Amino acid sequence: MVPGQLPDGEPAPSDGSLPEPALRRLGERPFGVYVHVPFCRTRCGYCDFNTYTDLGSLQGSYGDTVVREIRLARQVLGKPPPVQTVFVGGGTPTLLPSRDLAKVLRAIDDELGLAPGAEVTTEANPDSVDARSLAELRAAGFTRVSFGMQSAVPHVLEVLDRTHTPGRPQEAVLEAKAAGFEQVSLDLIYGAPGESDGDWQTSLDAALAAEPTHVSAYALIVEEGTKLGAQVRRGEVPMPDDDVLADRYLMAEETLGALGWYEVSNWGEPCRHNLAYWQGGDWWGAGPGAHSHVAGVRWWNAKHPTAYAQRLGDGLSPALAGEVLSEEDRRVERVLLEVRLRDGLPLEVLRPAGLAAAARFLDDGLLELLPYQQGKAVLTLRGRLLADAVVRELVD
Secondary structure: OOOOOOOOOEEOOOOOOOOHHHHHHOOOOOEEEEEEEOEOOOOOOOOOOOOEOOOHHHHOOHHHHHHHHHHHHHHHHOOOOOEEEEEEEEOOHHHOOHHHHHHHHHHHHHHOOEEEEEEEEEEEOHHHOOHHHHHHHHHHOOOEEEEEEEOOOHHHHHHOOOOOOOOHHHHHHHHHHHHOOOEEEEEEEEOOOOOOHHHHHHHHHHHHHOOOOEEEEEEOOOOOOOHHHHHHHOOOOOOOOHHHHHHHHHHHHHHHHHHOEEEOOEEEOOOHHHHHHHOOOEEEEEOOOOEEEEOOEEEEEOOOHHHHHHHHHOOOOOEEEEEEOOHHHHHHHHHHHHOOEOOOEEHHHOOHHHHHHHHHHHHHOOEEEOOOOOOEEEEOHHHHHOHHHHHHHHOO
16 A cells, blocks of 8 residues: 555545444543544654645634534544543644644534543644634633654654654743643654754754653654655665664663663653553544544545545545454454553454464563463563564464
């Protein structure tokens, strides 16, 4: 599949209806809402997300368009369980006025119902917010904000096509805390062309000094169809080196380890919304290209914002296609995701070949048994470096 394209699947019902067995099981797992905001000022060279920089004409009405889908969700789901988490991602959600994001959140509460103590996150670029807009978001009910910092070094930010200046993410953290946000996250990327060990350590130290409650650190992935992918293909910049990436991960663990890791690339106070993804929860995904999942039924919306808005305007579900996951599909996904968590993977979900692989990994020091949860295995630090290879054998 070409990056950015939607997967294949069976055509989705035009009214968005779900199979009755899935609706009956709704509520067995935590339920959340994801809202995709596809707008950006500029497109970062490494990004293959469903984002657009030339659709300003759609931004003004976007909040109302998403509200239509939230109302559709209410019709489809009937009386869903309380929404435990909301995550507004992008793109750059905070390119929308705070009042529009507040309108969407209010619709989620009115139509679906926010649970007491719900976690409500928005992503933000550090230069897309200020003290006033953050205060407005907090007053609207947002409880968590995640800033795309990526690096603290000017030449690395330039390679990544980031528009904020060094130091601005740290300022944004202070502004968010002053606005009343108790949970603030910073996202970092390592392995950019031209980044040195010293550059990466500078970024880690700067992020930690800002005292966020959560830090993500992801290795740069060169995706086909991106500006960076074209530069690598032409030989203008080198492909990230696996050994260098491993060393950078070890540096991240050494610096961020005091926060405590809970997923291979995440440290600090867990994002409950993302944990629900990794633990097989249910969620409604609103917005162009957004994916949803309810009790083993997965579906995805029209990718382009114009097509998405047109379908809703015509009284149709924006969902284009979907699939019903088999029990084996769900088992494999559980292995793929839960093995990356500090809470570990129950060995009982493995088949004989996977159990044999797990025994070897325990002997080799890539896995260890959790002392406080019988029958669960977790990746060791060395195992985290080789997580993809470990997972490939465990799913057999």
